[in-house]
Every structure is written in C-alpha cells, then in structure tokens.
Amino acid sequence: MVDILVLVDHDGGTPKKISNQILTAARAVGGGEVHAALFGDKASEAAGKVGAYGATKAFVWEDEAAGAYATETQTAALVAALEASGAQAVLYSSDPFVTDVVARAAVRVGAGVVTDAVDLELDGDTLVATKPIFGGDMVSKCHVKGGRPQFIGVKANAFTAEESGGGAPEVAALDVTLDEKAKRAKVTDVVEASSGGRPEMTEAAIIVAGGRGLGDAEGFELVERLADALGAAVGASRAATDAGWYPHQHQIGQTGKTVSPQLYIGAGISGAIQHRAGMQTSQTIVVINKDAEAPIFSIADFGVVGDLYKILPPLIEEVGKRKL
Numbered sequence: 322m323v324d325i326l327v328l329v330d331h332d333g334g335t336p337k338k339i340s341n342q343i344l345t346a347a348r349a350v351g352g353g354e355v356h357a358a359l360f361g362d363k364a365s366e367a368a369g370k371v372g373a374y375g376a377t378k379a380f381v382w383e384d385e386a387a388g389a390y391a392t393e394t395q396t397a398a399l400v401a402a403l404e405a406s407g408a409q410a411v412l413y414s415s416d417p418f419v420t421d422v423v424a425r426a427a428v429r430v431g432a433g434v435v436t437d438a439v440d441l442e443l444d445g446d447t448l449v450a451t452k453p454i455f456g457g458d459m460v461s462k463c464h465v466k467g468g469r470p471q472f473i474g475v476k477a478n479a480f481t482a483e484e485s486g487g488g489a490p491e492v493a494a495l496d497v498t499l500d501e502k503a504k505r506a507k508v509t510d511v512v513e514a515s516s517g518g519r520p521e522m523t524e525a526a527i528i529v530a531g532g533r534g535l536g537d538a539e540g541f542e543l544v545e546r547l548a549d550a551l552g553a554a555v556g557a558s559r560a561a562t563d564a565g566w567y568p569h570q571h572q573i574g575q576t577g578k579t580v581s582p583q584l585y586i587g588a589g590i591s592g593a594i595q596h597r598a599g600m601q602t603s604q605t606i607v608v609i610n611k612d613a614e615a616p617i618f619s620i621a622d623f624g625v626v627g628d629l630y631k632i633l634p635p636l637i638e639e640v641g642k643r644k645l
C-alpha cells in the first residue's frame with residue numbers, strides 16, 4: 322500500500338482532464354491515501370474539485386510568487402508539498418511543462434524518476450510503471466530503485482478519469498520558503514500560443530490532423546476548416562511540423578503529444594509507427610490517403626482512398642449543412 326501525491330495541473334480553477342485521469346489511477350493502484358498538490362492562481366478553487374476523483378487532502382500554494390510558473394519556485398513548492406503529505410510516490414503528467422520541476426525535486430530529495438507510464442501496478446510498496454518503447458512496438462516495466470518517494474510521469478489519456486463519489490478534500494495551505502536562489506528567475510511576460518479558439522489537443526473530443534500529403538502549409542487551411550466545422554482541435558504529423566507547416570505543439574506521436582479523442586480524422590498521413598504511437602488509442606479513426614497501401618489504414622475504422630483535396634471540401638460542406 323502506498324500513499325500517492327498527485328501534482329495537479331489546473332486551468333482557471335479547474336483541474337485538467339489529465340490530472341483527473343492521474344487521480345483516478347492513483348486511487349486504483351495505491352491502495353492508500355491520495356493527496357493532491359496544486360500551485361498558482363485559483364489553486365484553492367481547483368483544490369475543491371479534486372475530491373471528486375479521490376483525493377482526500379489537497380496542498381495548495383497560491384501566494385503572489387506562485388502565480389507565474391518558474392522552475393525554482395515550483396520545485397520548492399513541490400518539495401514542501403511532499404514533506405507535508407508524507408506520500409511515498411508522486412504521480413505527475415508526463416508533460417514538458419512540469420518535467421523540469423519534477424527532475425529538480427527528485428534530485429533534491431534523492432529519489433528516482435520514471436517517465437511516460439501508460440499503466441501502473443503495485444508490487445509491495447513499489448509502483449511498477451509500464452511504458453511504451455520503440456514507438457509503442459514493445460513495452461518495458463520500470464520502477465524506481467532505492468530512494469523514496471518514487472516519481473512517475475503518466476502519459477495523457479493512458480487512464481480514463483472516473484469520479485469516485487468523494488466529497489471536498491481537506492485543504493491545507495503550503496508554507497513555501499523561497500531562498501534567494503529560488504527567486505533568481507522572474508517571469509516578466511507570458512505570451513499565449515494562439516489556438517484560434519480551438520480546444521487543446523489532449524482535451525479535445527475530436528481531432529483533425531494533417532500530414533505531408535497536404536503538400537504545403539496552406540493545406541492546413543482545409544484541416545482547420547474541417548476542425549472548425551466539427552468543433553475539433555488540429556493535429557499534425559512530424560513531417561508537417563518539421564516542414565514548418567504547422568506549430569510543433571500540435572505534433573502527435575512518439576515525440577509529440579499522445580491523444581485519445583473520441584474521433585481522430587487524419588488526412589495525408591501515412592501512419593508511421595511513431596505517429597501511430599500517439600493516436601492509436603483514439604476511439605474511432607477515420608483516414609484519408611491516396612495510397613491504399615498506407616499503414617494508417619491498418620488501424621482505421623473508416624478509410625477513404627483518394628485525394629484529400631477532392632474529399633475534404635465536400636466533407637466540410639456536408640458537415641456545415643448538418644449543423645444548420
């Protein structure tokens with residue numbers, strides 16, 4: 322049995338889907354207490370909502386210094402949350418955004434880190450993580466040897482968030498002491514990446530993704546039009562992001578984001594193993610490719626063999642008509 326502290330990511334007072342997934346996983350695997358750590362603006366508002374997914378206690382840091390994300394300050398807060406919680410394991414979202422903080426916190430407390438878990442099991446008081454390797458072709462089982470707590474990063478959409486029926490958790494304000502070193506970096510400005518009003522990929526129910534088959538950056542206009550007609554997020558293959566046709570934060574796959582929407586529509590994407598590793602758990606996969614032999618068809622629920630430039634425009638029109 323292990324008590325688990327979950328580092329909860331939240332947006333304007335609401336925990337993100339990935340954090341609810343991780344809280345659900347912590348509840349299922351640990352057998353002990355599930356605690357949550359929340360930092361930044363509106364952290365206490367978000368803390369009130371983590372009980373619904375099984376956290377019994379939430380540690381909150383919400384003062385002025387917590388507002389802007391900076392590695393040193395967030396590290397100090399995570400270490401303080403760990404000391405206050407006494408948990409033997411920390412679960413966090415395998416997201417580039419918090420990886421720097423987790424790595425520093427782990428070094429500070431002399432613990433080990435396992436990244437990119439897609440499944441968890443308990444062996445005595447050790448959490449064993451299953452993680453995909455070689456683009457998802459094989460899996461490896463890893464655990465932290467020695468130092469405690471054990472830090473484990475969990476991939477988005479590896480678990481389904483399920484409410485526990487729990488009430489509001491006990492909320493404790495963290496006392497985070499920041500030394501001069503922790504205050505060296507200051508966030509002076511924050512520029513939000515433009516999403517064109519579309520949902521974030523890892524939270525979206527529908528994703529329309531485009532690849533090299535679009536031919537050029539302008540091709541993404543069609544992908545965006547279909548996404549907007551469906552209220553979807555836009556994704557891209559690495560070939561498309563590497564070519565500069567679409568921003569890298571939209572890349573799906575082994576070195577991009579893992580997504581698991583209800584509907585994935587891929588146009589002009591061949592379905593290389595590294596791309597499939599990031600989207601193959603999507604509930605329904607629809608693909609458009611002019612090559613009937615493209616590997617993406619092997620995982621598709623519905624496939625259209627043909628030129629995307631002939632297929633997407635009438636599809637967008639038809640979706641538009643049905644929305645009226």
Ligand SMILES: Cc1cc2nc3c(=O)[nH]c(=O)nc-3n(C[C@H](O)[C@H](O)[C@H](O)COP(=O)(O)OP(=O)(O)OC[C@H]3O[C@@H](n4cnc5c(N)ncnc54)[C@H](O)[C@@H]3O)c2cc1C
Pocket residue numbers: 531532533534535557558559560561572573574575576577578588589590591592593594595596599609610611612615627628629630
């Ligand atoms: C270590 C490593 C990590 C990687 N990580 C990732 C990753 O995270 N994500 C990722 O996506 N890739 C990743 N890759 C790259 C991956 O191997 C592929 O090169 C990439 O996914 C190919 O992108 P694509 O399908 O858009 O392009 P291509 O493989 O070139 O496929 C383009 C497809 O479009 C079709 N097409 C062309 N014209 C049309 C048309 N008019 N209408 C319809 N179909 C058309 C073609 O038939 C073809 O199947 C990684 C590679 C490595 C080595």
